[in-house]
Amino acid sequence: xxxxxxxxxLAGVSPMTVxxxxxxxxYVSERTREKVMEVIDxxxxxxxxxxxxxxxxxxxxxxxxxxxxxxPYYLQVVGAMIDEAKNYDYVVSVYKAxxxxxxxxxxxxxxxxxxxxxxxxxxxPKKYEKHLNDIGAKTIRTSYFSGEFxxxxxxxxxxxxxxxxxxxxxxxxxxxxxxxxTEFVSIDQRVPFYKKYLKEKGLEVGxxxxxxxxxxxxxxxxxxxxxxxxxxxxxxxxxxxxxxNDMMAFGVINGLRRMGKRVPEDVKVIGFDNIQxxxxxxxxxxxxxxxxxxxxxxxxxxxxxxxVDYERKLVASYVERKSxx
Amino acid sequence: xxxxxxxxxLAGVSPMTVxxxxxxxxYVSERTREKVMEVIDxxxxxxxxxxxxxxxxxxxxxxxxxxxxxxPYYLQVVGAMIDEAKNYDYVVSVYKAxxxxxxxxxxxxxxxxxxxxxxxxxxxPKKYEKHLNDIGAKTIRTSYFSGEFxxxxxxxxxxxxxxxxxxxxxxxxxxxxxxxxTEFVSIDQRVPFYKKYLKEKGLEVGxxxxxxxxxxxxxxxxxxxxxxxxxxxxxxxxxxxxxxNDMMAFGVINGLRRMGKRVPEDVKVIGFDNIQxxxxxxxxxxxxxxxxxxxxxxxxxxxxxxxVDYERKLVASYVERKSxx
DNA sequence: TTGAAAGCGCTAACAG
DNA sequence: CTGTTAGCGCTTTCAA
Numbered sequence: 274x275x276x277x278x279x280x281x282x283l284a285g286v287s288p289m290t291v292x293x294x295x296x297x298x299x300y301v302s303e304r305t306r307e308k309v310m311e312v313i314d315x316x317x318x319x320x321x322x323x324x325x326x327x328x329x330x331x332x333x334x335x336x337x338x339x340x341x342x343x344x345p346y347y348l349q350v351v352g353a354m355i356d357e358a359k360n361y362d363y364v365v366s367v368y369k370a371x372x373x374x375x376x377x378x379x380x381x382x383x384x385x386x387x388x389x390x391x392x393x394x395x396x397x398p399k400k401y402e403k404h405l406n407d408i409g410a411k412t413i414r415t416s417y418f419s420g421e422f423x424x425x426x427x428x429x430x431x432x433x434x435x436x437x438x439x440x441x442x443x444x445x446x447x448x449x450x451x452x453x454x455t456e457f458v459s460i461d462q463r464v465p466f467y468k469k470y471l472k473e474k475g476l477e478v479g480x481x482x483x484x485x486x487x488x489x490x491x492x493x494x495x496x497x498x499x500x501x502x503x504x505x506x507x508x509x510x511x512x513x514x515x516x517x518n519d520m521m522a523f524g525v526i527n528g529l530r531r532m533g534k535r536v537p538e539d540v541k542v543i544g545f546d547n548i549q550x551x552x553x554x555x556x557x558x559x560x561x562x563x564x565x566x567x568x569x570x571x572x573x574x575x576x577x578x579x580x581v582d583y584e585r586k587l588v589a590s591y592v593e594r595k596s597x598x
Numbered sequence: 599x600x601x602x603x604x605x606x607x608l609a610g611v612s613p614m615t616v617x618x619x620x621x622x623x624x625y626v627s628e629r630t631r632e633k634v635m636e637v638i639d640x641x642x643x644x645x646x647x648x649x650x651x652x653x654x655x656x657x658x659x660x661x662x663x664x665x666x667x668x669x670p671y672y673l674q675v676v677g678a679m680i681d682e683a684k685n686y687d688y689v690v691s692v693y694k695a696x697x698x699x700x701x702x703x704x705x706x707x708x709x710x711x712x713x714x715x716x717x718x719x720x721x722x723p724k725k726y727e728k729h730l731n732d733i734g735a736k737t738i739r740t741s742y743f744s745g746e747f748x749x750x751x752x753x754x755x756x757x758x759x760x761x762x763x764x765x766x767x768x769x770x771x772x773x774x775x776x777x778x779x780t781e782f783v784s785i786d787q788r789v790p791f792y793k794k795y796l797k798e799k800g801l802e803v804g805x806x807x808x809x810x811x812x813x814x815x816x817x818x819x820x821x822x823x824x825x826x827x828x829x830x831x832x833x834x835x836x837x838x839x840x841x842x843n844d845m846m847a848f849g850v851i852n853g854l855r856r857m858g859k860r861v862p863e864d865v866k867v868i869g870f871d872n873i874q875x876x877x878x879x880x881x882x883x884x885x886x887x888x889x890x891x892x893x894x895x896x897x898x899x900x901x902x903x904x905x906v907d908y909e910r911k912l913v914a915s916y917v918e919r920k921s922x923x
Numbered sequence: 924t925t926g927a928a929a930g931c932g933c934t935a936a937c938a939g
Numbered sequence: 940c941t942g943t944t945a946g947c948g949c950t951t952t953c954a955a
Binding site: 289 | 941
């Protein structure tokens with residue numbers, strides 16, 4: 274493999290000059306730069322970033338850890354991160370990790386000196402806090418779990434609109450299909466707000482109003498599907514369901530259908546995330562969402578240390594479609 | 599950041615001994631090993647793989663490059679690769695790259711000394727062949743494009759079954775929605791076989807029998823959606839459609855519906871990949887697929903250099919569901 | 924079974 | 940504007 278030294282020799286300069294040309298840092302005369310570039314092209318020299326990273330202690334890698342690759346929402350975020358990363362010559366790696374696997378993944382990230390970690394999987398193990406700090410990695414727990422990277426997520430307005438609309442259309446018993454284990458949901462602001470607002474509106478909120486589940490250990494779709502079947506079998510008389518994400522909502526709709534219920538006639542369904550498919554599903558799915566591109570941009574600005582001149586706040590919107598009509 | 603030297607000092611051994619304990623290579627007495635492990639745990643020492651990689655010239659990273667993150671099929675493969683990777687302590691990074699972006703991505707992979715690249719995006723630029731070879735990276739172009747990593751993909755049997763079934767149910771004009779640009783499809787074996795077998799069966803195969811498109815520049819779903827609308831608008835009298843992948847098929851079904859056609863009554867639709875959703879879509883989608891886990895296993899065996907004692911051949915299956923009934 | 928020396932390819936810091 | 944020196948933290952190789 275051709276290295277800096279070889280380039281330097283052929284170009285008749287010192288290795289350091291080659292570095293200057295390659296990194297674009299420091300002064301190099303136009304003539305020298307051209308000469309060096311020629312040699313680089315001729316030899317097909319590709320700098321070894323491993324070595325560079327060793328010295329500088331930095332890498333240009335950003336990791337994004339998700340619990341469930343079958344959920345298009347994460348991929349939307351990943352996609353947005355990747356697009357954003359191109360502007361800064363960063364590279365995004367995706368990891369799938371359950372809560373149990375997270376430590377192993379984090380350790381690997383530390384070994385590899387990532388520049389930043391966006392973690393949708395679960396809490397960062399406390400144990401690695403110092404390490405992550407030592408290597409200067411910026412950590413972000415997804416906003417759903419109000420993390421160390423503070424960004425305000427304004428869901429309440431959108432949820433209010435959604436619930437108002439359901440009530441207006443005659444909904445009496447609105448279920449929240451959280452689909453996750455209790456511990457997960459407990460850090461999320463949506464369930465508490467749902468309860469609060471329903472009470473405010475004088476609607477019934479019972480023990481059975483929130484359905485927990487096995488997500489992300491199980492795939493969102495299946496969680497929703499099974500939840501809906503269970504719910505109907507148990508004789509619960511609900512006429513609307515909020516789902517923690519769109520994939521879950523698709524599962525719920527299919528589960529309901531399987532049990533002979535019609536959406537939206539018998540049960541109205543609303544999801545979160547507004548993934549692309551939602552507009553095309555049958556029936557088109559109502560959903561609440563925040564702008565993924567924006568979300569990615571926030572994360573990125575934080576990780577690369579861009580000066581932030583805007584308010585760190587994401588406001589959710591409600592999109593009504595046939596599934597809640 | 600605590601390093602090998604510090605561990606060595608506290609454990610009263612040489613740095614080299616620490617390395618031996620950490621890597622598990624070379625002889626260390628049980629007593630020494632225990633002592634070292636204690637210090638490692640106490641200090642929370644995490645080896646720096648960047649440095650290790652620099653010396654050894656190897657990494658434990660495998661890259662997988664896809665053209666379209668919104669296509670669940672790729673994610674299924676990615677998921678399978680990740681699961682497989684765990685058995686070998688490898689890490690999988692995912693990259694999204696259009697044909698134009700591929701060189702940049704490959705260059706980055708070379709700079710970072712990846713151990714292997716699974717490339718679904720497009721052809722490897724010839725230019726980097728030598729580099730990839732120099733760093734010992736195993737390259738795999740996806741099997742769809744009969745790549746340098748030879749693995750036989752047996753689609754014909756499944757396609758034959760699918761087409762037979764369509765004909766049996768009265769299909770007269772079967773369209774193939776390739777959805778990709780011509781150059782892409784030209785390396786794929788499916789379109790030629792489709793044409794050949796249709797002729798064999800005495801069915802009409804005209805200019806308009808294969809629909810090309812903008813995938814992966816555009817998302818599969820949208821490509822399918824638009825293709826279906828166009829097709830109907832153009833007055834084409836087709837009664838069945840093969841789609842290059844399931845997401846495209848979903849798009850097609852929704853496009854048809856939009857134009858007032860019923861699936862499967864007016865048009866029968868079959869996809870490729872058999873992603874999880876397909877079983878739950880309305881109507882459930884017929885599909886042709888190969889076993890993703892197996893595919894991932896093959897790739898992995900090749901990359902890590904496992905001895906291969908099985909035939910490198912993947913046989914596709916046809917799953918019939920309501921969309922083609 | 925353990926240790927010492929050499930160096931991977933690069934950047935940082937300083938000197939010219 | 941360009942070069943020199945000194946490592947980054949680890950593995951490889953050889954010697955004890």
